[in-house]
Amino acid sequence: MKISKIKEYFSDEELEIRFKSSTNKRIRDRWHLLWLVQALNYFADDASISLGYSRSWGYYWIKQYNMKGPSVIVLPKTRNPEWLEKKVTDEMKIDLLDKLQKEPPEEIGGGLWSGPKVAHFIKVFYDLTISRNKGWNLLKECDYSITSVRPKHRKSSDEDKDHFKKKRAPKYC
Structure with missing residues (x-):
């Protein structure tokens, strides 16, 4: 278990208000993780597992929060302006x-x-x-399909091809 230290951008009460008032589940879980670690002194792995996520998920979001601040919690990872372009x-x-x-x-x-x-x-x-x-x-x-015919083997003769054709079983009445 790693001891997790969080930069205190918000008080414990503000973090609790943020996670309880969030309507997006993912963002709510991120605020909840931070609140558990900061206010209730959970370890990062215990907090993330109690929320139903992996340990690495908890470490990742705490590291992002400490490096980039609270704005990283609200923005989804895919909202990269370069990616949108x-x-x-x-x-x-x-x-x-x-x-x-x-x-x-x-x-x-x-x-x-x-x-x-x-x-x-x-x-x-x-x-x-x-x-x-x-x-x-x-x-x-674009509804594209290859229009060329598959090539046949050069050395095969018609007799050889007929030999490998499926034959129906005779009907017994």
């Missing part, structure tokens, strides 16, 4: 739709379109980094 816009999707009608440009490898190639296309032409999975999701949003 890095979205694929409708203009990018329209341009991608036009590009999907042709083969991929040589700058991204040519051949057939795939999730990684779409991600690379967005990176090269729009300077926006997205994951390969997001590239695949964009392909699916």
Whole structure:
């Protein structure tokens, strides 16, 4: 068990008021954690486990609170302004739709379109980094499917192909 020390930005009563008046469950639990550690002298791991979270969750929020102050408790982790700006816009999707009608440009490898190639296309032409999975999701949003036929094995003969075809069992009446 680690002893947790919290910078006292608020009194014990103010922390209690903040956690009891919060309507968002996640924010309420963060204030509750701080109140348990500061007012009731809980250890961070005991407080976080009593709230139903892991020990590392408690250590993380206490460390953030001590380093950045009370504002970090209210803001969700995903409210990063840089993250909000890095979205694929409708203009990018329209341009991608036009590009999907042709083969991929040589700058991204040519051949057939795939999730990684779409991600690379967005990176090269729009300077926006997205994951390969997001590239695949964009392909699916555009209703793209590979239109080429699978190649057959060169050496196989028609007789060999017939040998491996499924045969129906004879009906017995």
